[in-house]
Amino acid sequence: MTKNDKNMKHFCTVPNVSKKEDFMRRKVIAGNWKxxxxxxxxxxxxxxxxxxxxxxxxxxxxxxxxxxxxxALLTAQGTNVKIGAQNMHFEETGAYTGExxxxxxxxxxxxxxxxxxxxxxxxxxxxxETVNKKIKAAFxxxxxxxxxxxxxxxxxxxxxTEEIITKQTELALxxxxxxxxxxxxxxxxxxxxxxxxxxxTADDANNSIKAIRDKICQIYGQMTAERVIIQYGGSVxxxxxxxxxxxxxxxxxxxxxxxxKPDEFAKIVNF
Ligand code: PGA
Numbered sequence: 001m002t003k004n005d006k007n008m009k010h011f012c013t014v015p016n017v018s019k020k021e022d023f024m025r026r027k028v029i030a031g032n033w034k035x036x037x038x039x040x041x042x043x044x045x046x047x048x049x050x051x052x053x054x055x056x057x058x059x060x061x062x063x064x065x066x067x068x069x070x071x072a073l074l075t076a077q078g079t080n081v082k083i084g085a086q087n088m089h090f091e092e093t094g095a096y097t098g099e100x101x102x103x104x105x106x107x108x109x110x111x112x113x114x115x116x117x118x119x120x121x122x123x124x125x126x127x128x129e130t131v132n133k134k135i136k137a138a139f140x141x142x143x144x145x146x147x148x149x150x151x152x153x154x155x156x157x158x159x160x161t162e163e164i165i166t167k168q169t170e171l172a173l174x175x176x177x178x179x180x181x182x183x184x185x186x187x188x189x190x191x192x193x194x195x196x197x198x199x200x201t202a203d204d205a206n207n208s209i210k211a212i213r214d215k216i217c218q219i220y221g222q223m224t225a226e227r228v229i230i231q232y233g234g235s236v237x238x239x240x241x242x243x244x245x246x247x248x249x250x251x252x253x254x255x256x257x258x259x260x261k262p263d264e265f266a267k268i269v270n271f
Contacts, residue, residue, distance in 0.1 A: 012217035014210075014225045027245055027252040028185055028229050029269045030061035030146060031259025032086065032114060033068075042068040043075045045262050050079035052266035058252065060269050062259070063114050063146070066100055073109050084112030084146065087120055090133035092141075102134075102141035113138055114254075116172060117148045118191045128171035135172060139180050146185040146254065147172050148233070149212070153192035161190075165208060166215040173216070181220050182227045187254040188212060193234025195256060199244070205232045206247040213249055238267035245271050 037045065042064055053060050063084035064072045072083045089099040105113060115138065116131035131147065138145040149168035151161045165188060173181055188209050190200050200208070209230045217225035232244050233254035244250055259265045 012214055012222065012225070014213050014217050014222060025227065025229060025251050026057070026059055028059040028061065028231060029245075029252045030063055030084065030112070030114075030185075030187075030231070030254050031265055032063045032117070032233075032254055032256050033065060033259060034086070034119070034256060035065060036260055037064065037068055039068050039071040042072050045260075046072060046075040046079070046081060049262035049266055050076065050081050052262065053269045054080060056080070056269055058269055061112050061146075063112065069105070069110060070108055082111050083109075084114060084144075085110050086114045086117065088113050088115070088134060088138065088143070090130065090137040092137070102137045102143050106141040106143055110143065112144045112146055112185075114146045114148065114187075116168075118150055118189060118194060122191075128168060131172045132174050135176065135180075135184065139176070139183075144183060144185065146187055146231075148187045148189050148254070150189040150191050150194075150234070156190065156192065161208060162211045166211055169212050169215055170219065173219070178220050178224045181216065181224050185229045185231060186212060187231045187233045189233035189254060191234075195235070197235050199235045199240055200232070202240075202243045202247050202250075205244060206249050209247075209249040236268060238264055238271070241268040241271040 060080055061082045061084050063086050076083055085105050088102045088105055089096055092101050092103045115134045116126055120126040135145045149165045151164045155164050193199055212230055213225050216228055229251040231252045231254050232250045236253040236255045237258040245252055255268055
């Protein structure tokens with residue numbers, strides 16, 4: 001962080017609105033199945049899971065592999081479980097063998113799409129630039145993006161967390177309208193916490209998320225910053241969900257491993 005960044009830090013601080021009566025951000029809990037679950041397993045899961053979360057006021061999303069989408073959408077019909085994909089291409093059609101576009105996702109009824117997950121950044125050359133293009137394409141196709149940002153262990157140890165995650169956020173959202181930013185879900189996922197069993201402490205996660213919200217405040221204004229949903233992700237489970245999700249700035253979670261078991265994921269949703 002440069003001296004200048006430090007001075008900027010509290011230039012635009014968002015008050016804790018989640019406790020205000022006139023405006024409450026909703027909690028959004030999304031499962032990310034990654035490359036797991038066959039269609040019959042997806043159907044089974046949703047049949048067991050949906051009745052356990054039917055009373056929640058939280059928004060419930062399952063982001064499933066492409067091959068499960070259609071089955072998941074059919075099985076989730078008439079429930080409060082929404083279905084998302086885990087990636088998409090930014091072009092609508094064309095010679096991109098093996099890719100799936102936002103238009104295709106929308107055509108079968110998908111509502112959400114994860115963009116820029118750290119595993120895609122790490123293994124599939126996803127960059128801040130492609131993330132930005134994909135978010136824009138998601139909006140063109142009326143899909144709601146869940147955009148992932150997060151620092152590596154090395155960056156954390158070098159005290160670069162805030163700098164990295166605010167920069168990733170800025171680049172991801174570049175060129176979007178205020179309204180689009182308000183309709184973007186951001187998932188703060190420290191990479192060292194993903195699938196490792198290590199979670200950021202609730203305070204740490206909350207502070208990082210506050211830094212992201214402050215950055216959005218600086219660029220898009222206070223109202224947008226107060227409205228944007230920012231989740232925490234990285235080894236969320238039923239035993240730590242409550243502590244994390246009750247923090248002032250954490251608006252729910254993006255859950256990997258623990259979203260693969262219906263009872264466990266239901267407990268997280270009903271934290
Ligand atoms: P995890 O994964 O909950 O298994 O750590 C989170 C994610 O990658 O979104």
